[in-house]
Amino acid sequence: EYHKETGIDLFEKTFQKITKGQIIDFEVSGQSIRMDSKLIGSNIAFYSRYELIHKSLVLYYKHAYEKPFKFLSDQERAELDEFVTEKSSATVYRSTKSQIKERLISLGKLIYKILNTVSESNNTHYQTLKRVFEEQYKILDDNKIKITPDKEITAKSVQSPYDTECDFRTKTGKKTKGYNHNITETCDPTNLINLITDTQTAPATHPDNKFTEPAIKNSQEILSDNVENAHTDGAYNSEKNQTFTKKENINFYLTGFQGPTGQYDLTIKD
Secondary structure: OHHHHHOOOHHHHHHHHHHHHHHHHOOOOOOEEEEEEEEEEOOOOOOOHHHHHHHHHHHHHHOOOOOOOOOOOHHHHHHHHHHHHOOHHHHHHHOOHHHHHHHHHHHHHHHHHHHHHOOOOOOHHHHHHHHHHHHHEEEOOOOOEEEOOHHHOOOOOOOOOOOOOOEEEEEOOEEEEEEEEEEEEEOOOOOOOOOEEEEEEEEOOOOHHHOHHHHHHHHHHHOOOOOOEEEEEHHHOOHHHHHHHHHOOOEEEEEOOOOOOOOOOOOOOO
8 A cells, every 4th residue: 555655665675775785794796787587477367258357347246336236227137147146167168159259248238338337436346347348349339349359459458357467478489477577686706695686577568678777777776886787688678778878887788689590600700
């Protein structure tokens, strides 16, 4: 709650204070740092499209401020009761593709009416349901519901109503639904020990090159030395980062550039 209200991460502040003290006590040089990222999967289950929409509706209904929904017709009320009491995974298992499509349309119509009638802007589950609906459906000119084509749903779409911040990403052939975690540490060869100077966590689709500048700045805040060398892989490279490191007089060492394998080998001749 404090973090949401103030934007201040007390865990991060504590980490920085402790690490700064260790840097002084152990005389750790910060002239050279390195960073790398790791995709961390969310422990929230992978859901099919039907399960995602269904669970978003059920989760909101359980926490809705305005119940019962008297504005629904008897038929709509019966449909809502059926959706709320069913086990979505079992429905997916026993239904054909066309049956699931029909149920997706029925779900969409019901959610559309609820969202157009009820307004609970301070209800997190209402906001999640609204976002899921806007990502998964399209409203046609005649107010009919159309399922959004799969190819139009981005990796930043909601993957689970229980964890709305995680994204979907494929990295080195591995599919991950979760977060991109970046670690920065000292790596000066004169150090007896090296210390982690910065950690950042972002949705899985967050590119590595957006970690670079804040990682260096955050590290510099607690290091006794000026950062002179930054070691990363090619994913951290960008024109902006090249400009930043040049301005700060930092040698930006990059390895493993992204892209297809080169067709030619380069050799140095005297």
